[in-house]
């Protein structure tokens with residue numbers, strides 16, 4: 001083995017031109033491999049493959065008997081559906097294949113929602129919700145699973161940036177896990193097979209957030225759709 005290495009070394013020493021070419025090859029190969037790995041990490045697709053038709057599932061949280069958070073007769077389930085229908089419109093304008101887990105006020109279990117997305121082999125799952133709190137807090141936060149999905153975090157960050165531009169009371173950031181127990185994940189983040197996130201579009205218990213939600217519904221939907229388009 002030592003002999004072989006010595007022979008190679010001597011050969012390279014004598015053939016400087018060949019050594020230079022070899023080094024360039026190694027360098028270029030390294031750069032191309034790095035770029036391919038980066039592309040794969042960002043898109044989940046192997047480089048140089050034709051992307052298949054992508055499918056986005058938008059999940060308006062709650063519905064039917066499950067009204068979600070409420071305040072003065074305002075139901076979270078209705079707000080979630082309003083924004084989800086708008087996001088669908090925006091994505092369709094972009095030519096993106098999009099389906100909603102519900103388009104009307106019906107009850108769906110969390111299992112139903114995940115099964116809906118998994119059976120379609122969707123590429124992205126975005127669950128839309130509104131937050132609530134006993135105290136006077138406001139702002140938007142986005143929850144991702146604790147599996148540290150790079151794409152979920154990146155999607156959530158882009159979404160927050162867009163929503164901030166559209167005007168929100170506070171950017172509460174990208175959060176990992178589940179509000180009740182940070183060692184667990186939201187069911188829909190844990191049980192969907194694709195990149196997913198759960199968006200809390202302001203607090204239904206905050207007058208300011210509700211005012212902005214109603215005023216900026218179109219802009220919020222556009223920001224969410226733009227972020228999705230960027231990450232497909």
Ligand SMILES: [Zn+2]
Pocket residue numbers: 061062068069076129130
């Ligand atoms: Zn909710």
